[in-house]
Amino acid sequence: MSDSPQESQQSTSCSEVENPQSQPSTSHQFEFVETPKWSYVKDVKKKWNVVKVFRMLGTREQAIVFAEENCMIPKSKMCNYHKKAMTIVYTSNKTVGSFTCHKCAHACRSRAKVSRAKGTWFDNVKMTMSQIFYLMYAYANKWSYSMTIKEDFTDDKHCLSKPTVCDWFKYCRETVILYQLEKQTFFGKIGGPGKIVQIDETKFAKRKYNKGRHIEGQWVLGMIEDGSEDLRLEVCPNNIRTAEVLVPLIQKHVAEGTTIHINVGEAYDTLKDHNYILKKMTDNFPANPLCMHTQKIEAQWRVVKQFFSKDLYNRENLADFIIEYLWRRYIIINKCDPFEELIKAVKYVYK
Incomplete structure (x- = not known):
């Protein structure tokens, strides 16, 4: 029987997987995965928009599940003292909860409570998970500060401040820079003999x-x-x-x-x-x-x-914005979803 359209028509997408046989040995690999050419409508519908962010990440529970599925927070942890699985509680941490050992109240509990956010993208965050993902979406899609504040759906009683948006855009940019530099290092130099x-x-x-x-x-x-x-x-x-x-x-x-x-x-x-x-x-x-x-x-x-805005031309961190541009250029050329690419960058930097 002839191959199906999914098998016969292939194009390159931006997914990254590990392939130790074809790539040099490294802890994280960058590689493309084949996807069907003909699934244009499916690809468009799969991409994130602000309505999808609201529907799928609008509550704390939804955001936590999404973070777990994307390996942005740990799902489990073993107690260092009892070598048993710890329990997740949400009383002491407003974002992703904490790991607590209930094996013994005196021997372990006081020193075994560990935030799930420790060492992750959400470490020391005072905002809700929905707000964090919303700000990530706004940055990934190159929204302005004013548009980000205006379109915020995460809180009916309060609105985001410009300093908050500025800080989170800066966090995202720093992550993208580290990710893009590592990516360039992995792919190596351009050119070569005969090129x-x-x-x-x-x-x-x-x-x-x-x-x-x-x-x-x-x-x-x-x-x-x-x-x-x-x-x-x-x-x-x-x-x-x-x-x-x-x-x-x-x-x-x-x-x-x-x-x-x-x-x-x-x-x-x-x-x-x-x-x-x-x-x-x-x-x-x-x-x-x-x-x-x-x-x-x-x-x-x-x-x-x-x-670039012309106001950036004389800034000392112009090099950072140039690296961000290279990251966004890659997304446009390869028709990637900016929000998903930012998730990949966060996962890589906070591995």
Whole structure:
């Protein structure tokens, strides 16, 4: 019998599973899993929206079950003293409860009560589980502070404050940054012998008082391999673009033996001394200007800059927002659910 549509039409999704046979040995693996192409409606319906968050995570019980199913909190714990399974109680912890041993009131209970949230994403949290998941959903979908406060359904009598939303967005961003950096490390460097990597620089700048020429901002180095969507971005430290700064940044992301296409820049000349094949646009212009180009990396800059508010250009943590952009770019390209990807990041960082 012929294969079913589910088996014959496959495409790549963003699920991550462990596969020790095909990947290097590591505690956590990143890999894609095949899903059917034709299930467009099913995939859309499966994605999270604010109504689904309300229906499935609107109560404490629902949120706790969801956290357990996604391994965000432990389901069980053994008493270190009696070596017996501990009981979950909800009197002392407003979020996810505590583990308590009832074997002996005097020998164990006072020192064996442990919060289920200890060492997890929910550690030392004073909010309800529904509010936490709602804020995670708002961050994942890039809501503004005002929209997050306005759409809050978790409490009829109170509303979220802007500092609270700001803090939780910051927690989410920090988690995403750690996750994305680990992901880049796992997948390794781009390029290699016989492959081409385009490199370019741009300045994230704004005009002072919105007048005059662009004088404020930070320089960013971009790298992307031909035939790949794996974009790498690095902020140039102290806006320095010398060979001493740029070459180590390129070595961090680009494998040796790669053919590098650049537009101009004397600082890149020393790449030849580091086992790279360097090709400049000016080398073949005007005789054959189409034989090499940096159009792919140059086309990225407009999209990247649209992601940022100009107020971020001069901030010291611009590098953090650039890493967040790479995480969101991956989600868009692979048509992932932002909320589910944030759950994965939390699970990985708080493993």
